[in-house]
Amino acid sequence: MSRTCSSRRRSDSVQRLQDRVAVVTGAGSGIGLATARRFAAEGARVVCVDIAAGPGRAVAAEVGGEYVDCDVADEAAVRDLFDGVVQRHGRLDVAFNNAGISPPEDGSILETDLATWERVLRVNTTSVYLGCKYAIPHMLRQGSGSIINTASFVALMGAATSQIAYTASKGGVLALTRELGVQFARQGIRVNALCPGPIATPLLLELFAADPERAARRLVHVPMGRFGKPEEIAAAVAFLASDDASFMTAAQFVVDGGITGAYVTPL
Numbered sequence: 001m002s003r004t005c006s007s008r009r010r011s012d013s014v015q016r017l018q019d020r021v022a023v024v025t026g027a028g029s030g031i032g033l034a035t036a037r038r039f040a041a042e043g044a045r046v047v048c049v050d051i052a053a054g055p056g057r058a059v060a061a062e063v064g065g066e067y068v069d070c071d072v073a074d075e076a077a078v079r080d081l082f083d084g085v086v087q088r089h090g091r092l093d094v095a096f097n098n099a100g101i102s103p104p105e106d107g108s109i110l111e112t113d114l115a116t117w118e119r120v121l122r123v124n125t126t127s128v129y130l131g132c133k134y135a136i137p138h139m140l141r142q143g144s145g146s147i148i149n150t151a152s153f154v155a156l157m158g159a160a161t162s163q164i165a166y167t168a169s170k171g172g173v174l175a176l177t178r179e180l181g182v183q184f185a186r187q188g189i190r191v192n193a194l195c196p197g198p199i200a201t202p203l204l205l206e207l208f209a210a211d212p213e214r215a216a217r218r219l220v221h222v223p224m225g226r227f228g229k230p231e232e233i234a235a236a237v238a239f240l241a242s243d244d245a246s247f248m249t250a251a252q253f254v255v256d257g258g259i260t261g262a263y264v265t266p267l
């Protein structure tokens with residue numbers, strides 16, 4: 001079967017998330033946007049969450065879902081988000097805790113100040129703690145659920161081009177995900193971490209277009225010789241969200257073009 005034919009067939013007929021209620025944070029851009037589209041294409045009712053109302057509302061309208069304005073680092077807002085979803089939709093099947101930041105002030109430990117460290121940890125790690133804390137009780141009540149938390153390949157590897165707060169924040173996501181996956185494994189709840197490699201989101205492309213040397217310094221470590229696409233990550237998230245991943249929990253699911261497996265890359 002040709003590639004075109006198999007991908008057309010996938011988007012036309014595979015409905016692994018039919019009628020499931022799925023929350024996607026950071027749905028306004030990049031990986032979250034591609035995942036909201038993919039979830040909807042597979043039949044889910046998608047709750048699109050962001051702090052950027054313009055893009056958030058636009059994706060919700062596009063996928064026939066709803067938009068909820070919510071700062072994922074704000075405890076009351078996250079509690080209200082999940083309680084509201086269950087009140088309005090009657091259930092909660094999938095929580096994709098994905099929103100995150102990578103600000104330019106975050107660099108070498110020698111220059112990164114405490115305020116930046118705390119902000120990155122709050123938006124990237126505390127948000128995942130909150131997303132799990134307020135999703136899990138609903139999933140326990142219904143006896144099922146899939147949580148996917150976005151970490152990164154940098155949680156698994158060291159880089160001399162450091163972003164120290166970001167790296168630590170994603171290491172925290174991996175550890176807390178593993179523990180929750182183990183704790184709730186016999187209650188029908190799967191909790192997995194996703195570790196994307198570098199993805200060609202608009203921000204990254206802009207940064208590397210302005211600084212090709214910076215892009216080349218990174219691309220040399222990618223066996224596939226290119227950055228990933230948001231749609232390639234969305235496909236992995238849809239798998240983890242679906243029953244196709246029914247025997248997977250507490251995992252770190254790496255989608256990175258081969259980076260974490262590489263020593264010497266092809267010329």
Ligand code: NAD
Nearest residue numbers: 026028029030031050051052071072099100152196198199
């Ligand atoms: P992005 O910047 O394109 O999108 C992030 C979205 O999250 C934006 O719409 C933003 O408004 C929203 N957001 C930011 N702070 C928020 C908050 N406090 N509350 C609610 N929403 C908020 O980012 P992306 O590249 O799609 O990254 C998504 C996730 O994937 C992040 O956790 C990121 O760390 C991770 N990741 C990205 C890459 C990459 O190369 N792009 C690689 C590995 C991991």
